[in-house]
Amino acid sequence: MTEALKTEEMTLNLGPQHPSTHGVLRVILKLDGEVITSADPDMGYLHRGIEKLAEARDYTQIIVLTDRMDYVSSMLNNFAYCLAVEKLSGPQAKPPERAEYIRVLVAELQRIASHLLFFGTYGIDIGALTPFLYAFREREMILDLFEMVCGARLTVSYFRIGGVYNDLPPGFLEKVQDFCGWMKGRFPEYQDLLSDNVIFKDRTKNIGILNKEKAIAFGVSGPNLRATGFKYDIRKNEPYSVYDKLEFDVPVGTTGDCWDRYHVRFEEMRQSVKITEQCIEKLRALPTGPGTTLAKMPKILKPPAGDAYGHVESSRGDLGFYLVSDGTEIPHRMKTRRPSFVNLGILPELLKGWKVADVIAILGSIDIVLGEVDC
């Protein structure tokens, strides 16, 4: 007579120190054998209290704080914040046209840099260690361009309320043009390295399928939402800055699995190169001089009492800042609507029923940055 095999649910800690959690994220997994029954993310290891700090700094000082939220795409964080403050301050803060095109140029370069980092690190998560080195070779070029324009590689603080800090240095547009040409040649290379790789496809196709209704209900935005087949991009549907004057496509996926989320980001890099080239053309034609990169703003900015919400299509999704002003130089409340935080909310739903090895593939495909999750 055989005895029944006694099974017990096991709790596994995907601890804060882990090379593939993209930062300090702890996920408390409950397993039945190797199948996940529940997942509970425990965040806050990188919480720095940015929303509280913003209540003690004036509007320009907060730009420095916003850089450090999603430290992989700091130009886009600056962009969202400056849009919100400009909405709060009124029409006097509208950036001049040259400043708008510079903003879009560096924002799209930042998007390429962020997606390159995703490309490289997602490969590493799956086990492919080589594409990372190629991706970072291109990322180095972008970071060098950022250093040329504002002096910093990662936490740039380049945007100001009403424009950008300074105009582009001489020789910059030629270098960006060279970079765009080089980058276009890299896409077939990356396709060979990772997208067409059989092992990569096995580990990501039909894994972690997210459908459109669940994605909308959970507030998922950005490439994760577009991978489900829903074509929504804030740059197209609620255009801000000069995106309505630029031509680009919005890639969408079909099934909402990990491979689609990867592929949407891959194609977005192509579109960002297209936007960058259009901006270069425009910037060559626009006049330079004093007053073309920063609107005339008072030295101490005191927006009228009220509230405003400014959001952009960041590389991770819908990044927004909700600012409440009480008429002083310091905001009364700054709420950061962070896409990585909201997108991570789908993880408990998405992981049910998959195996432990798939946890890394699914978590990597959501593309979170812990600086933004924790704020």
Added chain:
Amino acid sequence: MNASQIAEKIRERFPRAEEIRRADNLPAETLSVRVAAAEILDVCRFLRFELKFDYLSFVTAVDWKGQVGDESFTHDDPWALAGVKTQPAGEAEAGPMPIAKRGQAAPGLYHDVFEMVYHLYSYETGAKLFLKTEISRENPQVDSVATLWPTANWHERETYDFFGIKFLGHPDLRRILLPWEWDKEEGKWPLRKDYIHKRDIYD
């Protein structure tokens, strides 16, 4: 559907709802509607199912008590802690690190409430809406909308974490970003304006 039509529809169903206008009485850039805290769940159900606001962007709270005091922040000067003298000879006192000076606020703004703010968007109609409601600062609580929009689950946890507002009917209300150990002490709601920071192991 534009902003005034939405405001009309809401006022039809909930006569006590009011549209918040700017100081110069022009319509705000994004429609803002204030409702009573008791009807917030009904209003949200109406917005979700009948006006098709399917995307909840964020849920947050604003503390309108007053200006935040200095005791809310740690003022350790990292240079002084390391024993490095940085005050120039003329400085009178080596006080806490000065942060930006705060001027006089607009009159009549501060009152003893928490203002809940919900930002809604409709993918179908493209309409945007700020839904606001005021709750008292003593024993703050409001209905949870997590059953209507699953994304509200984490947003409400974050608001509870920072302000101490209880969400009635929330499936799993506990702290999300701050340490779970903070629940053992009283009054650890950092984003409140009267929060007093006590030195802890993180300082």
